[in-house]
Amino acid sequence: xxxxxxxxxxxxxxxxxxxxxxxxxxxxxxxxxxxxxxxxxxxxxxxxxxxxxxxxxxxxxxxxxxxxxxxxxxxxxxxxxxxxxxxxxxxxxxxxxxxxxxxxxxxxxxxxxxxxxxxxxxxxxxxxxxxxxxxxxxxxxxxxxxxxxxxxxxxxxxxxxxxxxxxxxxxxxxxxxxxxxxxxxxxxxxxxxxxxxxxxxxxxxx
Numbered sequence: 001x002x003x004x005x006x007x008x009x010x011x012x013x014x015x016x017x018x019x020x021x022x023x024x025x026x027x028x029x030x031x032x033x034x035x036x037x038x039x040x041x042x043x044x045x046x047x048x049x050x051x052x053x054x055x056x057x058x059x060x061x062x063x064x065x066x067x068x069x070x071x072x073x074x075x076x077x078x079x080x081x082x083x084x085x086x087x088x089x090x091x092x093x094x095x096x097x098x099x100x101x102x103x104x105x106x107x108x109x110x111x112x113x114x115x116x117x118x119x120x121x122x123x124x125x126x127x128x129x130x131x132x133x134x135x136x137x138x139x140x141x142x143x144x145x146x147x148x149x150x151x152x153x154x155x156x157x158x159x160x161x162x163x164x165x166x167x168x169x170x171x172x173x174x175x176x177x178x179x180x181x182x183x184x185x186x187x188x189x190x191x192x193x194x195x196x197x198x199x200x201x202x203x204x205x206x
Contacts (some may be wrong), residue, residue: 014047018068023047053160058142061164063157064100064150066070071100073154073161074143075170082179086189086206088120088127090110095185097148097192105181106144108133130179147199148182148192155199175206 014200017023024042028035050070055062060072090112094105113120113127125132138141146154154161158173166172175197184190190203 014045014067017045018048022027023046026060027174056164056168059138059192061161061168061170062112063161064153065182071146071150071153073165074134074137075165077171077174078133080133080179082130082191082206083128084121084126085119085126088118088206089188090183091188092185094181095183095188097182100153101149102144102147102150102181105147106135109181110135130195133179145179145181148180148194151180151192151194152199152201155194158196179204 012027014025017059022044022094025045026042027038030036047100048068051057052067052179053062053065056069060074063073064071079163090105090108093108093171096143109128109131110124113124120127125136134143134145135141137166162173163167173196175195177193177195180192180194182192184203189204189205191206192201192203194201
């Protein structure tokens with residue numbers, strides 16, 4: 001990638017290496033149409049090795065892995081409403097039951113909150129308490145309310161991850177309903193939930 005800057009510090013983020021082996025990464029800068037390397041030799045980036053279910057990563061526990069993609073559940077939880085009003089509707093982008101798109105739905109909710117013409121306050125944690133609780137965890141913006149599919153994945157893996165959560169001073173799952181970020185497509189004033197007592201799925205008024 002290329003970063004353009006003038007007189008300000010620049011921070012570069014290198015994507016994980018998903019090739020079949022190690023690779024070399026070079027850092028260069030351009031001055032007066034001439035590229036110059038920062039270092040005489042490149043840096044070696046090892047092949048990314050995905051975690052497995054039950055691994056502790058970034059303050060949570062891995063519960064789903066597919067290739068280089070994976071999902072992590074936090075060690076803590078809280079009881080919060082889905083939204084301050086059941087009239088807050090995120091629309092079709094938040095209504096698929098077959099997508100692992102909780103992060104994308106989080107963005108929809110955050111943008112919806114910011115557009116106060118919908119009756120929202122513009123304060124994310126006030127307008128969407130469950131979403132805001134996840135978003136405000138440290139580091140801010142890296143956690144999100146899971147989609148319906150992500151939440152059912154978590155229920156399926158609970159036997160493999162719950163003991164790891166509690167071993168790291170986390171909160172065990174409750175035999176209760178957990179919100180997903182996914183709205184019900186046929187009645188958008190409702191959102192899907194999963195009951196962690198037996199895996200039953202349902203939908204509740206927001």
